Amino acid sequence: MKTLKYIFAILILSISFVSCSDDDNDTPVEVSPVEGLNKIYEFSEADHSVEIYSEKTGLEVGYNEVSIRIKDMASNKYVTNAAPTWMPMMHMETMSHSAPHTMLSNSEESTVYKGYIVFQMASNGTEYWEVMLNYNLNGQAIEEAMAVSVAQPADGLNKTQVFTGSDNTRYILAYVNPKDPKVAINDLQAVLYKMETMMSFPVVENFKITVDPRMPGMGNHTSPNNQDLIYNAATKIYNGKLSLTMTGYWKINLKLMNESGEVLKGEDVTELNPESSLYFEIEF
Template sequence: MKTLKYIFAILILSVSFVSCSDDNDETPMEPNPVEGLNKIYEFPSADHSVEIYSEKTALEVGYNEISIRIKDMASDKYVTNAAATWMPMMHMETMEHSAPHSMLSNTESNSVYKGYIVFQMPGNDTEYWDVTLNYNLNGQAMTETHRVSVTQPADGLNKVQVFMGSDDNRYVLAYVNPKTPQVAINDFQAVLYKMENMMSFPVVENYKITVDPRMPGMGNHSSPNNEDLTFNPTTKMYNGKLSLTMTGYWKVNLKLLNQSGEVLKGEDVTESNPESSLYFELEF
């Protein structure tokens, strides 16, 4: 009887040892590089597909962060180091034009290419946006153009301004952050481009954008400790601070100043002038 108990104990230990060994041999799962993003498009081809992701559920007028993956159907794997580039294009009834956009760059995962596009206007039944992608697939240069839908933001708030400055240059100014405003001093970020022609939108460097948030429904009061937006040469964006003292609807009044301090667009908020002609809108 003691012998049987001894053998039984040995068997249990053996099973436990094998189980622990199997657990230790498990390969840890790789993190999903597009976790938390929405796949808003998938464009299949004969031997591969192009997937487009965004934090949003659709492409909207204004600033859109976009991630792209290219899947090789033969290997069932995503293509790494595809040297992807892109070009957005708006096809109107009488003309065509592009949009401000960043380069596509690899993220920590070499199979994800990330950038942003600032769409200036929505599409409709007769006027539409498409995006041309250039990339390498198994040593072959590929070019594909895909039509995309761009709509007005669902909240109806203005987060992009296309305007003519007093210097007779056309500018595109777009809100970037905070994505989720808080009752706090928020990190404030925007991008500024100049329209050289229908296809060229260079980043505007070293200007200044003054910040004056107001609550029109609450006596048009402002808030303390805001910081004007100034150019960051690393990110090519404008950074500042946005103080929001309560929830509700805010109009963030702005003025654009060039390197000489000349006002190109926007006005001070005063008792006789309750809002600037250059502004963003927030509601939270």
């Protein structure tokens, strides 16, 4: 009988140990809300710091998704109620202007404020970009002027077009997706803005952008099942389909058409005209 009691006690202890081990294994691992992003800037003040993150290793001409976090040094916590607003500013030798950008929102993660900026030009030795950031911290309104560097894309490919249409309007068209093109039918996305003033760049709605990808190094052949870029009012992004049939260099020939179907920029690709004056470039 004593032997049975001893065996029973050992079984109870073993079950308890396994149960505790399982509980330990089930403990969730906390994942940083900026996991996979690069911290490209950190601006430190006496009582707080501002951190800027991007998928890229730096800001580039074109479409840039940006995440911002504000850390309160006193509590050592990231702020969730800062309500930030921003304004990108390019300071040139004779004038200054802004750039197309969205509002900042922390709807996905309370401590991370997200938005995007479309930079039209790169910084240089005498002309530079600043991001003017306004936010609240512990009931105090704060304004920061953060100098940032904007470079040309490292791959040298054209994914941003700044041009004047046949309607005498200045437009900014920028490639968004696919970030990692594949031999497949890819989701194609772009954003389109117009320059209303040096400080105002409203989204252009309900235009159409035709899509004709070609491989100049392979007889300028095209691909099947592409879909033109159409405006999505919910996301304020133009969506289409990009068919890529092989790896290599592709020129995505485009035409911008207004709501009446008038061509504002770009041409059809023909035997006599191998490329449009409006295009994106990709290579993979």
